[in-house]
Amino acid sequence: MEELSRDHGPQPLDALMERWKLGTHDLVDASTEQLSHKQVQKARKGRQLTLHLMQKVTRAFNVAIWNRLSKEQKEAYFEYLHRHLFNYAKGYDANWQDPNEDLQ
Secondary structure: OOOOOOEOOOOHHHHHHHHOOOOHHHHHHHOOOOOOHHHHHHHHHOEOOOHHHHHHHHHHHHHHHHOOOOHHHHHHOOOOOHHHHOOOOOOOOOOOOOOOHHHO
């Protein structure tokens, strides 16, 4: 029996970080939950994470973006969920359109 792969390839998180011009360090700095550079790198590259860690990365991602937005932009900002950032998360939709494209 073949072992299930734990490597899912580059994640939507990685592309979104590029579009928002965020680096790994930006997420680590924004996190209040002791998120490490190694954890963010694993998330970007597609190494399978636990639900808890996916949610931790998602919270840091949202905070990192939030800190860069103006007051007007904050009112229009759509908060990302883990299913938007990871293609192996339950509820992931490959056809999902990012409602924040105008803010980037």
